[in-house]
Amino acid sequence: MPDQVLDDISHRRFNPLTGAWLLVSPHRTKRPWQGQQEAPSKNVLPEYDPKCYLCPGNQRAQGDSNPQYDNTFAFVNDYSAVKEQQQEYKPEAAKDDVASLLLQAQPVTGRCYVLTFSPKHDITLADMTAAEILPVIQTWTRIYGSHLAPSHPLKAQAEKALASIPANPDGEVDPPKDQLRYMQIFENKGAAMGCSNPHPHCQVWTTSALPEEPGKELAQMTKYRTENGRHLLQDYAKLEADKGERVVWQNAGFLVVCPWWAVWPFEVLVIAKRHVRALVDLTDEERLQFAEAVQEVTRRYDNLFETNFPYSSGIHQAPLDCTEEEAETSWFHMHFYPPLLRSATVRKFLVGYELLAEPQRDITPEQAAARLRDCGGQLYRKLLK
């Protein structure tokens, strides 16, 4: 490995998905830590919590009652960041040049869902088997598929997928009347990542605008494809599988790596090995392979510091409403951004320098991948029992 020197020197790495650089300072983990400690996650939750707004049968803030659901349950967020209907906003005609340049706004409509992973209050994806995670993937696929624009290039794929997945009324949601542009599926896990309820769940925000991050990725992937005639993530997955040093785990359908450009200490990217444009492209077999990948990542995370590992994660795929070219350029992948650095209680803060100048990380992605490779095996909590 000619790049061994990067283990010792400060350097910048380039993220081709976003077009941005970050600073890597491998020697920096030696400094003592006297700052904030995260509360170690206690695992003393009941299987059912009568006060939880996500548990089966309970009442929610605005009065609705949850059904006695079996695996997933989807509903419109009682405190959505975007709504379907709102007053109209038309920026005044640009009388004032400077204001129209410097005070730009555009209205956004949309709908936000909450989706539980399980009726059990006290478990996480790491506690679930791949077979138990499969209904989550199926629900994501059905929700994504049902929200596609009528003219969407993946419409036929979506119908095929929806036909092959068993119906799950509690996990179904009718799309809103107005067609939306993008669907962001994401999970905030753990108090350190702003999660206010430990009941296993994710969120699905659909908006009339294409948000910044998937927008940047699409632009970068389009550029790469135009310049090189191949897909960025196709080339990247192949390259990483060959090199091996950043690979955490893989199966026939998915590669799990700590990406070359990881910002968060144990950041992980799950990449489809073949050209999957969105959830609806996955075959029955691939949905299970994806469930396995999610299981492997979350279990290894918990095993790493023997704690309920916090993270934010999310899926990037083809927009809900898009051109043929945007759909073709999309390459299904999932990001995991976990904050812990050195132990269950010491996290990496992405603060001053990171906010004002550029992201800075302390251990190399190669070191992170080696540690995640080494902590497969049974979930540590199971062994404690």
Add this chain to the structure above:
Amino acid sequence: MPDQVLDDISHRRFNPLTGAWLLVSPHRTKRPWQGQQEAPSKNVLPEYDPKCYLCPGNQRAQGDSNPQYDNTFAFVNDYSAVKEQQQEYKPEAAKDDVASLLLQAQPVTGRCYVLTFSPKHDITLADMTAAEILPVIQTWTRIYGSHLAPSHPLKAQAEKALASIPANPDGEVDPPKDQLRYMQIFENKGAAMGCSNPHPHCQVWTTSALPEEPGKELAQMTKYRTENGRHLLQDYAKLEADKGERVVWQNAGFLVVCPWWAVWPFEVLVIAKRHVRALVDLTDEERLQFAEAVQEVTRRYDNLFETNFPYSSGIHQAPLDCTEEEAETSWFHMHFYPPLLRSATVRKFLVGYELLAEPQRDITPEQAAARLRDCGGQLYRKLLK
């Protein structure tokens, strides 16, 4: 105000300094909070802490002893993220096309300083008067000025500034031998922002590379200037001073606003009113005006929730080594990014959607500015005594 409707509807706003959009959801503060609470900051610190590595006279991790300094004290960080000397790294010649595109790295050298604001362990900028903050601004100016490239367009300005500022041996640092490209001055305040020592201090990271954020800003400011023949922040400061609704405070030299595109709940931008390219451009009078602005921001922050308000802040100005055009395009300003949202214990988490899709905020910048305007007056702690 024709834009009143933006107080009620979800919308995106554009940040012309970075070229990115963010999502604003004004109605969202109504949701109940059951998640992590920040520990309220206790103010029970001693004026001198024998275990603090920043207090006068104490010994640091690597054995050096601090002088009995009077106001500021600067030294090279014992755990720097970048160093002056390191092994060489030359990426192999691009035999392998794909790797040279997707695994890009570049070495970074530099030097990191720590700079205390006061010998007293138990105070913050909010507790200090503008006259007491002035030596901090003077030290920043001297450090910045002494690190400029010999051919720098602001060299003459720097010599003038250095001559007019009283020397302060404890706050002096000799520049490294190799010329560096950029100096990022920033402060992380409070445990919530990753600060590991309450002793009032900031950091100064100087690097051989221009980091992402100032790089993006320079590019955007250059574009604006080319297209409009004026400075972006000149136009913006004038526009905000005219409108008034986002102005927090101002004096003859500086405007303090919650910017139109603020991401953090009470984010603040301090903008020089005239064309100040860097610290060394400030006159004696302006340095005091800037100290006043910093005082006003930090005191109002503490008054807002009657707590030691956490934030990350930092200065953007002309690079240390730059062209005539880059220097001319630079416009001195300071960002404050504070995480608290609703009280001393409830913060805004920029997590799942923010990391995966785009930043989302809950209150409008206009609401934030109104609240900060209203909490001037004495520091709440002084009134409690």
